[in-house]
Amino acid sequence: MRKTLYFKDDDTRLSFFQGNYVTLTNMRDEDIEKIIRMRISPINISVHTTNPDLRVFMLKNKRAGKIYEYMKRFYENNITMNCQIVLCPSFNDGKELDRTIFDLAKLYPAVKSVSVVPIGLTKYREGLTQIEGYDEKSSKKVIAQVTKWQKRLKKDLGSNFVYLADEFYLNAKMPIPGASHYEGFPQIENGVGLMASFTEEIELAKKDLPKKIKDRNVSIITGVLAGDFIKKISSGLMEKYENLKIQVFPIRNDFFGEKITVAGLVTGSDIINQLKGKNLGDEAFIPASMLRYGDCVFLDDVTVSDLERELNVKITPVNVNGFEFISKILGII
Incomplete structure (x- = not known):
């Protein structure tokens, strides 16, 4: 650590x-x-x-x-x-x-x-x-x-x-x-209340979505606990945009043990071990809570740059904010 x-x-x-x-x-x-x-x-x-x-x-x-x-x-x-x-x-x-x-x-x-x-x-x-x-x-x-x-x-x-x-x-x-x-x-x-706040922001952001977006093929990396929640939101977005592909990868916590399911305790090494060799699309998103505040380092000292090199994909941290999430997933900011 x-x-x-x-x-x-x-x-x-x-x-x-x-x-x-x-x-x-x-x-x-x-x-x-x-x-x-x-x-x-x-x-x-x-x-x-x-x-x-x-x-x-x-x-x-x-x-x-x-x-x-x-x-x-x-x-x-x-x-x-x-x-x-x-x-x-x-x-x-x-x-x-x-x-x-x-x-x-x-x-x-x-x-x-x-x-x-x-x-x-x-x-x-x-x-x-x-x-x-x-x-x-x-x-x-x-x-x-x-x-x-x-x-x-x-x-x-x-x-x-x-x-x-x-x-x-x-x-x-x-x-x-x-x-x-x-x-x-x-x-x-x-x-x-994090998920309630996030859901409220997502619903507000949906009211002002663009009619069209450029082709997008992205991945979302999260913890096991939030996996189904993120999949549901992603499915809704893909239904709206036919040229949007989102893969959601809930990461099992091998570092601390499988009983730890929150995204904030997912380590870089677990992400690498479980996703290396997979096609993650053009960009992969992680919750910013996985990283040290104001920095790009996971709990196990793996950096975002390490992750990008091992997974061969651009890694973008996203705050738990519905407006930011929608904008980055759709590539409109």
Whole structure:
């Protein structure tokens, strides 16, 4: 992997400037006071649970249990927070999830939003606590539980407040809610509501499409999770333009393990190993989220140039933006 990925970062300054999520386990009282004094807001916090003992166990840090105490101080001093709960079956789900949502809702509106995302399990788990991932049945159970909270909080707070990651709906084979459900997408950088936003942009972009385009033969490279979603969009475009050919290649994650299905964790080496020798057309598109922000390097230090050389095709990164996606696929920008 890239050398920088071996460093564990929990810096509240990066939370403010870049949107990183922090656990606050390295915070002392004077650090909390400094955040309040300097008005470092908003802060993105990985809460996971408000049960002190459970949080200490989950994070293997004796200071982890002070999270709610810190958050109450932020609340009292009008520091805005966005929170995430990485959900682990049999640990912080069920009644523990109810407790956490209830506790965080008491800090509204300082706690602006809460995302619930499923734990990502790599194949490198030797010596670690045994945890199962979320399948169709367990994902449906989480959706039902959080939906009840959303209805209650919409009535009490005027906001859904808590939002589920797209993965839960995809795993459950259930429709992703429409854009209005996400109330301005406060957690979109955490991948929550990304597909709803993308779909909305695609539909808007379709209203202003050209009648004709030049002949196009392109490929789209993505993760397994988004594969069917991208294929559906691509089919719609090919129905409109007879001279447009789009191939979609969902990449199996051999680097981290097949349970990792999101596009942002696909490595360059996996793309090369699975697509080398294939006819990818005139141009291949990848999500920009596969690359280091502002750079052309994958998680495994493979570069876009390496990919182009190995696959013998032009590689173009595309942001998760429906307007940009349509324009680049059709070759109209």
